[in-house]
Amino acid sequence: xxxxxxxxxxxxxxxxxxxAFIEVESSGRHIHLSEEDVEKLFGKGYNLTKLxxxxxxxxxxxxxxxxxxxxxxxxxxxxxxxxxxxxxxVEISLTDGSILxxxxxxxxxxxxxxxxxxxxxxxxxxxxxxxxxxxxxxxxHITPSDATKFDVxxxxxxxxxxxxxxxxxxxxxxxxxxxxxxxxxxxDYDEANACGCSKGTxxxxxxx
Amino acid sequence: xxxxxxxxxxxxxxxxxxxAFIEVESSGRHIHLSEEDVEKLFGKGYNLTKLxxxxxxxxxxxxxxxxxxxxxxxxxxxxxxxxxxxxxxVEISLTDGSILxxxxxxxxxxxxxxxxxxxxxxxxxxxxxxxxxxxxxxxxHITPSDATKFDVxxxxxxxxxxxxxxxxxxxxxxxxxxxxxxxxxxxDYDEANACGCSKGTxxxxxxx
Numbered sequence: 551x552x553x554x555x556x557x558x559x560x561x562x563x564x565x566x567x568x569x570a571f572i573e574v575e576s577s578g579r580h581i582h583l584s585e586e587d588v589e590k591l592f593g594k595g596y597n598l599t600k601l602x603x604x605x606x607x608x609x610x611x612x613x614x615x616x617x618x619x620x621x622x623x624x625x626x627x628x629x630x631x632x633x634x635x636x637x638x639x640v641e642i643s644l645t646d647g648s649i650l651x652x653x654x655x656x657x658x659x660x661x662x663x664x665x666x667x668x669x670x671x672x673x674x675x676x677x678x679x680x681x682x683x684x685x686x687x688x689x690x691h692i693t694p695s696d697a698t699k700f701d702v703x704x705x706x707x708x709x710x711x712x713x714x715x716x717x718x719x720x721x722x723x724x725x726x727x728x729x730x731x732x733x734x735x736x737x738d739y740d741e742a743n744a745c746g747c748s749k750g751t752x753x754x755x756x757x758x
Numbered sequence: 759x760x761x762x763x764x765x766x767x768x769x770x771x772x773x774x775x776x777x778a779f780i781e782v783e784s785s786g787r788h789i790h791l792s793e794e795d796v797e798k799l800f801g802k803g804y805n806l807t808k809l810x811x812x813x814x815x816x817x818x819x820x821x822x823x824x825x826x827x828x829x830x831x832x833x834x835x836x837x838x839x840x841x842x843x844x845x846x847x848v849e850i851s852l853t854d855g856s857i858l859x860x861x862x863x864x865x866x867x868x869x870x871x872x873x874x875x876x877x878x879x880x881x882x883x884x885x886x887x888x889x890x891x892x893x894x895x896x897x898x899h900i901t902p903s904d905a906t907k908f909d910v911x912x913x914x915x916x917x918x919x920x921x922x923x924x925x926x927x928x929x930x931x932x933x934x935x936x937x938x939x940x941x942x943x944x945x946d947y948d949e950a951n952a953c954g955c956s957k958g959t960x961x962x963x964x965x966x
Contacts, residue, residue, distance in 0.1 A: 643951065645853055645947070645948070645951055656923065656954065687924070688924070709927070711929070715864065716864060716895070716896070716928075716929075716930055717929040717930055718926055718927060718928045718929050718930075719917070719926060719927035719928075719929060720927075721919070721924075721926050721927060722924055722926075737952075739853070740948050740951035740952045741951075741952040743851065743853055743948035743949075744926075744945075744948045744949040744951070744952030744953070745952070746852070746864065
């Protein structure tokens with residue numbers, strides 16, 4: 551009986567959370583590769599190996615790792631995300647940028663205009679990426695029905711209160727609506743540490 | 759004539775900024791040492807060497823550096839701040855904690871209750887600090903007159919909007935009023951990176 555009550559309480563909490571809040575995920579540094587760059591880094595005809603699915607449908611972490619190198623330092627074991635994209639894109643934090651010695655632009659994923667490049671290497675080969683290095687602008691992936699529920703539209707800029715260990719309100723968060731998304735807020739490790747975010751941390755959209 | 763106008767404009771901007779805003783400084787990892795621990799790490803009768811003054815009157819950066827070591831890794835060249843304190847206190851970021859492999863508590867400076875310890879070493883010697891490792895809680899140092907101006911009191915918790923490259927509002931910021939302070943907001947490097955803070959970034963207290 552007590553177990554049943556506990557389960558009901560947990561279910562109620564879970565539903566209330568989903569009604570009013572959005573789960574926050576923190577993204578570590580990672581790289582999306584074009585098919586051409588996969589071949590340069592891993593060999594002709596090479597296919598990426600899926601390790602596990604990510605929260606966004608169709609996106610997955612691969613077992614492949616690369617090294618990225620800047621004028622001041624290198625970062626090894628940068629995870630490759632699949633599937634391949636049209637253009638290679640490297641997403642780091644500002645802290646990573648300090649390690650590498652590169653002032654990367656804060657950009658919306660996919661927008662490679664005015665981004666810097668970086669050297670990417672594996673044991674097999676290396677490339678000098680001309681552009682595609684960025685600090686990803688914090689964003690919310692949201693389904694059309696959740697967008698209706700939270701009263702937001704695609705590309706809207708909102709404030710978001712994050713209920714982490716040290717709560718804060720992120721300004722300037724871009725909303726991306728797409729039927730292929732699952733609803734999650736994505737921030738980088740600097741932002742996650744700034745708000746004391748851990749697995750299951752929830753956030754609430756505040757309409758300016 | 760144009761120079762004069764420019765100077766007047768700059769002076770007006772500077773005064774307006776001071777009236778409504780507080781300058782933000784980001785604190786890197788550092789250590790405050792007790793006199794006893796200075797001797798253990800640098801030798802009997804050793805005195806710290808002042809390198810430069812910090813924004814808070816009487817506080818200064820020293821030329822001395824130490825290494826701190828946790829179960830997962832070490833961080834070299836951690837700067838020592840002076841003057842000596844009654845108890846040794848090591849302030850790191852959550853990112854540093856990941857490097858060291860230690861989950862440090864987020865604490866108000868000076869409150870060593872329930873903090874973990876860490877190994878501190880130099881070429882001369884080493885100590886196993888039993889407690890004193892913390893991630894410093896973000897805070898505002900404020901003079902009594904500025905506290906009146908901004909309508910805050912000692913130990914009040916406020917929200918603070920930071921006008922960095924990626925603006926955000928820090929919740930849960932503690933105000934410290936003291937006539938010996940200069941008015942500055944202090945955040946750590948994770949928080950600085952999360953809001954894109956650089957030298958001269960300003961913040962505004964928002965009363966909840």
